[in-house]
Amino acid sequence: MTTVAARLGHTDVLEAEAAYIFREVAGEFEKPVLLFSGGKDSVVMLHLALKAFAPAPLPFVLLHVDTGHNFPEVLAYRDRVVAAHGLTLHVASVQDYIDRGVLRERPDGTRNPLQTLPLLEAISGGGFDAVFGGGRRDEEKARAKERVFSLRDEFGTWDPRRQRPELWQLYNGRHLPGEHVRIFPLSNWTELDVWQYIAREGIELPSIYFAHEREVFLRSGMWLAPGGWGGPRDGEPVERRRVRYRTVGDMSCTGAVLSEASEVDEVIVEITASRLTERGATRADDRLSEAAMEDRKREGYF
Amino acid sequence: MATALPSEATAAEADLLRWATAGSVDDGKSTLVGRLLHDSKSVLADQLEAVARASSGEGPDLALLTDGLRAEREQGITIDVAYRYFATPRRRFILADTPGHVQYTRNMVTGASTATLTVILVDARKGVVEQTRRHAAVAALLRVPQVVLAVNKMDLVGYEQSVFVDIAGEFTRLATGLGIPEVTAIPISALAGDNVVEKSTHMDWYEGPTVLAHLENVPVADEVTDGPARFPVQYVIRSGDVRLYAGQVAAGALRVGDRVTVLPSGRTTTVTGIDVLGAPAELVRSPQSGALRLADDLDISRGDLIVPAAALPTVSRDVEAAVCHLHERPLKPGDHVLLKHNTRTVRAVVRRIPGPGRLDLNEIGQVALRTAERLAFDRYEDSRRTGSFVLIDPADGATLTAGMFGATAPGPPDAAV
Numbered sequence A: 001m002t003t004v005a006a007r008l009g010h011t012d013v014l015e016a017e018a019a020y021i022f023r024e025v026a027g028e029f030e031k032p033v034l035l036f037s038g039g040k041d042s043v044v045m046l047h048l049a050l051k052a053f054a055p056a057p058l059p060f061v062l063l064h065v066d067t068g069h070n071f072p073e074v075l076a077y078r079d080r081v082v083a084a085h086g087l088t089l090h091v092a093s094v095q096d097y098i099d100r101g102v103l104r105e106r107p108d109g110t111r112n113p114l115q116t117l118p119l120l121e122a123i124s125g126g127g128f129d130a131v132f133g134g135g136r137r138d139e140e141k142a143r144a145k146e147r148v149f150s151l152r153d154e155f156g157t158w159d160p161r162r163q164r165p166e167l168w169q170l171y172n173g174r175h176l177p178g179e180h181v182r183i184f185p186l187s188n189w190t191e192l193d194v195w196q197y198i199a200r201e202g203i204e205l206p207s208i209y210f211a212h213e214r215e216v217f218l219r220s221g222m223w224l225a226p227g228g229w230g231g232p233r234d235g236e237p238v239e240r241r242r243v244r245y246r247t248v249g250d251m252s253c254t255g256a257v258l259s260e261a262s263e264v265d266e267v268i269v270e271i272t273a274s275r276l277t278e279r280g281a282t283r284a285d286d287r288l289s290e291a292a293m294e295d296r297k298r299e300g301y302f
Numbered sequence B: 001m002a003t004a005l006p007s008e009a010t011a012a013e014a015d016l017l018r019w020a021t022a023g024s025v026d027d028g029k030s031t032l033v034g035r036l037l038h039d040s041k042s043v044l045a046d047q048l049e050a051v052a053r054a055s056s057g058e059g060p061d062l063a064l065l066t067d068g069l070r071a072e073r074e075q076g077i078t079i080d081v082a083y084r085y086f087a088t089p090r091r092r093f094i095l096a097d098t099p100g101h102v103q104y105t106r107n108m109v110t111g112a113s114t115a116t117l118t119v120i121l122v123d124a125r126k127g128v129v130e131q132t133r134r135h136a137a138v139a140a141l142l143r144v145p146q147v148v149l150a151v152n153k154m155d156l157v158g159y160e161q162s163v164f165v166d167i168a169g170e171f172t173r174l175a176t177g178l179g180i181p182e183v184t185a186i187p188i189s190a191l192a193g194d195n196v197v198e199k200s201t202h203m204d205w206y207e208g209p210t211v212l213a214h215l216e217n218v219p220v221a222d223e224v225t226d227g228p229a230r231f232p233v234q235y236v237i238r239s240g241d242v243r244l245y246a247g248q249v250a251a252g253a254l255r256v257g258d259r260v261t262v263l264p265s266g267r268t269t270t271v272t273g274i275d276v277l278g279a280p281a282e283l284v285r286s287p288q289s290g291a292l293r294l295a296d297d298l299d300i301s302r303g304d305l306i307v308p309a310a311a312l313p314t315v316s317r318d319v320e321a322a323v324c325h326l327h328e329r330p331l332k333p334g335d336h337v338l339l340k341h342n343t344r345t346v347r348a349v350v351r352r353i354p355g356p357g358r359l360d361l362n363e364i365g366q367v368a369l370r371t372a373e374r375l376a377f378d379r380y381e382d383s384r385r386t387g388s389f390v391l392i393d394p395a396d397g398a399t400l401t402a403g404m405f406g407a408t409a410p411g412p413p414d415a416a417v
Helices: A010-028 A040-053 A072-084 A094-099 A112-126 A191-201 A264-273 A278-282 A292-299 B029-039 B045-054 B070-075 B102-113 B130-141 B161-178 B211-217
Strands: A032-035 A061-066 A089-093 A130-132 A149-152 A180-183 A212-219 A222-224 A239-245 A256-258 B015-023 B082-087 B091-097 B117-123 B146-152 B183-187 B235-239 B242-248 B253-255 B259-263 B267-276 B279-281 B283-285 B289-294 B305-308 B314-325 B336-341 B344-352 B364-377 B388-392 B399-405
Touching: A010 A040, A010 A130, A010 A191, A010 B015, A010 B235, A010 B242, A010 B289, A032 A040, A040 A191, A061 A072, A061 A094, A061 A112, A072 A089, A089 A094, A089 A112, A094 A112, A191 A264, A222 A256, B015 B029, B015 B102, B015 B130, B029 B082, B029 B091, B029 B117, B029 B211, B091 B102, B091 B211, B102 B130, B102 B314, B102 B399, B117 B130, B117 B161, B130 B161, B130 B314, B130 B364, B146 B161, B146 B211, B161 B183, B183 B211, B253 B267, B267 B283, B336 B364, B336 B399, B364 B399
Parallel strands: A032 A061, A032 A130, A061 A089, A130 A180, B015 B091, B015 B117, B117 B146, B146 B183
Antiparallel strands: A149 A180, A212 A222, A212 A239, A239 A256, B082 B091, B235 B242, B242 B289, B253 B283, B259 B267, B259 B305, B267 B279, B267 B289, B314 B364, B314 B399, B336 B344, B336 B388, B344 B364, B388 B399
């Protein structure tokens, strides 16, 4: 038997709130889906969801939008977790869209913006009416304005001026046919909260989150991994460095940080001391313009 | 579980304080929040670089740290509630950063609905104005336990003690009249950084805390832990032939062996087991999420409310409430709406709106509603969680109105003095 501490700490409060959000969605929607990439935020979401419905299995399936340039370690981890819990995973492939000529490769090789169409078609094709995403409001200024339940029209559009006010813990999941609602159970979590929860719960992560030797090259101040996505170019020498990743995503725009942190506790010490935000340190796509995230979110990106 | 190190910012288990800001346009609210984030070292190098790039004058414009959307940067205003996160060695903070424009009263109500503390800004040169009275009235109506009056721009009144004392006195009288239990007044200059994070060297006469020190030390009133248990059933978990009733405790605590009544049906049974997110426990309390096993096989579903058999809430189809209207379409008597309360959504009709007979966007008033099914609820003053509701448009799902059972809407700002 567990005993209840005299006072709930912030991790307990955030966990209880996230479980409440998962259960609200399961109670109110016909067909939810959980976006699962194998990245730390989606791993934490899955862990929370499994706890929220224990001892019963998850009442929804998983969806991954695979850019075709994902880290192989992360894809292997993704498949391992899905198998271990007996989950159902749908994969929407950006590469398929490119092969069919529906999407065209961008000159900079970045595939992050290309994810939007496969995501929206997977949502409408699957008949999903609620889509759990791991977005956190601390990530970016536009995300600071995001609701926990965020209504999207048939084009997936996010309009910050037309959001529903969200009061107390009374989340409104009403939507019309063709619309769906994006759900953000980690809205109130920070990067540090996520790592502290991973430490507390002993959650396994893909190996690239921890310091390891790998080949990288420097572009615009960011350490990128060479690969079939198109890097390095001439004049970008490949070096072996001890690095880890703070976020995982498309290899073309996700940078590594030089690091010696090979365990969770060391990672927590490292990010606490860091003078850079998670996205500032490692995401090239957010640097495209001052409102890059806002613009992509408006188009239907997470 | 990791051990808590209360002396470090990385403490695994710190307190969580949810707070909100309120202030008129140009009172310097964004600057205060920017200053607080900047001086508490919650702003990192890449964010500062971005602000420096976007700033036009000398030095970074700290207001740009919070005004994030294109339209806000273009128009120089804040158009919606934003949530900000920062931590100090003592505490974690979630800030609902709300705009001050009069047309955005609904956003202040939104921010205040989850806040334990609200900071109301006043310009030292202008003192208590109509907007200040409105903010105080909203804080009182929403029953925010702690109110801070930040008298800003003290640098522009020569850091004069008498200016501060007069404003603090007038505001405290106003707040007391509204039933606000506690006011802390702090003289600051958000632009210069006086008494925000660092103690001012210009106001030796002020002996109270800085804004940050106050935020760090104010009690995190876990107001809903006391009082009778309220367990709204969210979801029924079926595993084999076991049924668990899952939900987040909205108030109080439930223990194994408690006699409980299920509302609105009124049937009584006993709690035979409690799970807290998969682990067995003797007790579950607010704000934990858990699941209950019950002795009898009753017909219980999402929307029911489990309460101690000895402490029942009101059960009725006729309700009266103070409301803030949130939508461009006005609310009128005869309107058919959906009422969402806890985990339950029922059909309802607006029977009466005393006074103007309708409520427009951002207006606060009273309504009488009749619901299609019986509703089990508390007065808002007894429980912010089980005493609150929203009205939803059944046609398009829009959130129309925020409501507080049994509360009384304040009169016009000037009448509140």
